[in-house]
Every structure is written in structure tokens, then in C-alpha cells.
Amino acid sequence: MLQDISMIDALHHVAIICSDYGRSKDFYTRILGLPMIRETYRAARKSWKCDLAVGTAQIELFSFPNPPPRPSRPEAQGLRHLAFTVRDLRAVVRRLEEAGIEVEAIRTDALTGRDFTFFADPDDLPLELYELAPGT
Template identity: 70%
Template sequence: MLSIHHIAIICSDYERSRAFYRDILGFPVIREVYRAERDSWKCDLDAGKAQIELFSFPAPPPRPSRPEAQGLRHLAFNVDDLDGEVARLSAAGVVCEPIRVDEYTGQRFTFFADPDGLPLELYERLTAQSA
């Protein structure tokens, strides 16, 4: 294994999720295609060293997404300025949990949710000054 290539997310409302990941979180679109045989949109977003793939499918079944549900717990993004990102998300109407500190690394983090309730995390990277 070399690295993570992509994370795939099936959306209940493709337009709303695309706007959230592209416009609010700021991930640029690499490509977007409509697959008529599946009645499905697919949007590849640039997430740095990996991609996020957003999919639409007709009437996808809901999935439990509480952080302690079995399966994927959450998706975490590195940020350099946690306070600035929380303020930016809050200004866009995204509710973030109170900032916490990882008891093992000392790094700060917070959780929020995407339009379908998928748990997302912002994890503040250590800088040379704070290391």
C-alpha cells in the first residue's frame, strides 16, 4: 500500500453536497461526469494527496453515521489554523462542536457534519513553532 487514493461518498442530494464540499470546504473539482446508464453523477474533488468522490444514485438507502456506529467512524482533514477554519465554517452556517485537545498528541480538533450527517473532523497540524 502506498497511500489513500480516494474517499467515496454517496449523497442524498448531489447538488447540495457538491456545493458543500466545493464551495464551503473548498475542494476544487477535478472532473464531473453524468453516467446515464446508472442515472448517477460523479464528481472528483482534489483533497490534496487524495481525492473525494461524490456520487448520486436514485434513492440511496440511509446508513447509520453516528461516530460509534460500526464502519467508517469519520473523515478527518488537516488544517493549519483551526480557529480560522471554525470561524469560516460558522460564517457559512456549519455548526462545529467545541474544540477539543487530543490527550495523546496535544493537537486540537473539532467535529462537524456534511449535509447528510457524515461526521467530519478538522485536525490542526503541528507547525514548527508549536512542535
């Protein structure tokens, strides 16, 4: 049974693909006052990425050339996905699969070296599981 043990520890980040990067960055940093952790231009994707601090969590603000309105999956304008930290990614994936939840193959984040994967909620909202570093 899934309800007897909590698998989710905390919110790690919320990723948002915006239609106008400058306007959105101004809103989140100047209007809402969120501190910028870092800003990166990803030339291969012609995309800006701005990491913003939100307490112990983050918002990842992305730009992409001509993003389509959100149909349902990542890389579209709007909410990209919600990410949750877990201590043992493989154990959580096993439990989800045992419950009949389809989970994508585990990947490694090229920037952090940490493992992650995606699955979807009942409305097909993309959800990410992001494994914490050992000892955290």
C-alpha cells in the same frame, strides 16, 4: 464566499469501527499489505486501536464491544469519520460557522496534544478538522 479559498490541506486519517477486529486487522495488514504503525489496547474502552499507514495518511482501525450498525454518528460499526488537516483550526471553524455550519467545541487530543473538532456533511457524515503542528 467559501469557494475562493481552500480550507482543506490534506487527508489525515480515516477511522473505521469494525465488527470483528482480528478479521479486519488481517484484511488490512495481510491482504491489503498496509504497514502497521502501532497497535494499542485501550482497557477503559475494552477497545483495540490499530494505526495503519496509507501513503501520507492513515487508517485508524477500532474495535468496540458490540458496536451497533451505523445509524449516523461516531462510535458505531463502519466508517467512523473522515479527518482533514488544517493549519489554523480556529480560522477554519470561524469560516464554517459564518457559512451556517454547526461545529462542535474544539478539543485537544490526549495522545498528541493537537486540537481538533467535528462537524457534519449534508448527509450527517461526521467530518473532523485536525490542526497541524506549528511550522508544518
